[in-house]
Amino acid sequence: MSVVTVVPVLVSAVLGLAASRLVRVLPPATAVRMLTAASLTAALSTGFVLGIVALVAAAQAPFVASLGRWSAQRFAGGGTTSALVGLACGLAMLTLLAAGVRRALRCAADLVAAEAACRRLGPGTHGLVVVEDSHPDAYALPGLAGRVVVSTAMLRALAADERRVLLAHEQAHLRHHHHVYIQLAELAAAANPILRPVATAVRVGTERWADEDAAAQTGDRPLVARTLARASLAKHQSPRSRPEALRAALPSVESAVVTRTRALLAPAPRPRRILAGATAALMLCALGAAAVSAHDTEHRFEVAQKMFHHSRSAPARVAEGS
Template identity: 40%
Template sequence: MSFDVYTPLLLSVLLAAVGPSIGRRMAPALAARVLTWTAVLTAAATTWSLVLLATALLGDAPPLVAEAREDGRRLVDPVPELIGIAAGAALLVVAGRVYRVVRSERATRRALRSLCAGHPAGTELVVAASPAARAFAVPGRPGRIVVTSAMLGALEPAERRVLLAHERAHLAHRHGMLVTAARLAAAANPLLGPVRSAVTFLVERWADERAADEVGDRRTTARALARAALSAHDARPCGALHFSDRAVTRRIAALQTAPPPHLWSAALAVLALGTLPALGAADATSDLLGLLSGVPI
C-alpha cells in the first residue's frame, strides 16, 4: 500500500499545530466554521485510513490466498501484519471514544431540557432561582436561555442585554452543533484535541462579537463579560454553551480591540489541510483494492 494511507495521520499533527493559531487571527465566525469542518474531514480520513490498514489483513485470508494461487496471481502484503493488528485495535478505541462522547452529549442535552420542563413552548428566557451565578444556552427546538437570579442580580441593565445577546447568538448560529462536531472529531482522532479546544473558544468569541454588534458597545460587552466571570467563578454546568468561561481574559482583550479580519486566504489554507487527508485516503483505497485484486498499481 502506498504512503498515502499514513498521510491523514501526519496532516492531523500539522492541523493541530497550526490550525488554532491561524484561527485566532481570523474573524471568529469564519474560523470556528473552517476549523470544525476541517477537523471533521481530517478525523473521517484518519479513521478510514485505520480501516484500510486493518482491512489489509484480508490479503492473508485463506480464501483470497487460494484464489490467487488458482489464478496464478501473486498477492503482495500491503502492510506489515503488526500494523494491521494495531490499526484494528485503534479502531476499537476510536469506537469507544466516539460512543462515550455521543452518550455524554445525549445525557447533557436531556439534563438541560429538564431545566426548562414545564415552561410554555414560546418561552425563550428561563430564570432559575439560584445563588450560583450562571447563564447558558440550551440548544433545541425551541432553544432556551437559562439565567439564574444571582447572575441577573450581578449585572447592570446594559450588561444583561449583552448576556442575552451572547446567548441568543449561540442559539441562532447553532454553536452547539459546531462544538459537538469538534468533540466527535477529537474523539475519533485524539491528535485533534487542540482544534476542539480552539473551536470551543471561538464560538464564545463569535457570540461575544455578535453581542457587541447588537448592543453597539464593545466596552460594555467586555465589562459584562468580566463581571459575569467574576460572579460565576467556577460554578458552571458541564456541556452547556455558557457565558462565563473559556479563556475570559483573552476574550476581554479581544473586545478591547477592533474586530479581527476574515482572512479568506488563511481560511482556504486551513480547508486545504482538511482536503488533503481525504485525497490521501481515497488514493490509498484505490491502492489497496488494486493490491488485493492483483492489479498492478
C-alpha cells in the first residue's frame, strides 16, 4: 500500500481539526462553501483510495489474476498489499458507501417531507407563515419555494425591530439555500466519519451566514445579537421538539448561540486569502492522491497483462523453434 493512499485520510483529519476555527475567522459564506466542497472531496477521495487498495490486494490472488488474464507475480512486484489489509479496506469502503447511501436517502426523504409541509402551510405572505402557537419558534422550511414559519408566541416575545431581524435571518436561509450545504456536509460525514466536525461547523456556519446577512440588512450588529439572545431565551423557557416531518427545517436560535452572539458583537470577519488558499490546497492534495493512486494502479494492471500474454506466447515460440 502506497503512502499516497493515506493522504485523503490525513486531509480529512486536518479538515476536522480546523473546521471550527475556519468558521470563526473566515466570512461565513466563504467558510461554508469551502468546507462543504472540501468535505465532499475528502470523502470521495477516501472512499476511492480504499477501493483501490482492496482492488490491488484482490488482483494479487492467483485465481483473480487468472480470470483477469494478468500476471499475479508481476502485479505484486509493484508493491505487495496483504490480503488482510485489502479485505479491511474493502469492508470499510462498502460500509462507508452504505452509510452514505442511507444518508442520501434520508436527505431526500427530509426534503420531500419539507416540501409537503410547505404545501400544507399554504403560500403565506411573501413566503412568511405565522402559526398560532403558545411555543416560541421560528425556522426556515426548505422546499421548491420554501417558507419562513414563525409562531405567534415568538412574535410576541420580540420587539418590532427584532422581528425584522428574525425574518431577515430566516429569509437568508432560503435565499442562499443553506439546507443544501448542510445536507451535502452531512452526506460527506456519513461516508467519512472523520469529517463529522466539518458537518457540525457547516451547520453553525450557515447560521453565522444568516446572522451576517441580517446584520448587513439592518446595519446594526448589536441589534442582531440582542435578537438572537432574546429569541433563544424565549425558546428555551418553553422547550419542545419539532415533529419528525420537520427534520429539514433550519432553526434560527438553537445553534451555537454564544459563539454567534460574540461574533456579532465583534467586527464582521474579513477575507483571509491564506486560510482560504490552504483549504483549497487540502482539496487538491486529496484529489491528487486519488489521481496518483488511480494512475499507478492502471499502470500496474497494464504491465501485469503484458507479462501474462508474454508468458503465454513464449512456449508457443519455443515450440515453433523446435
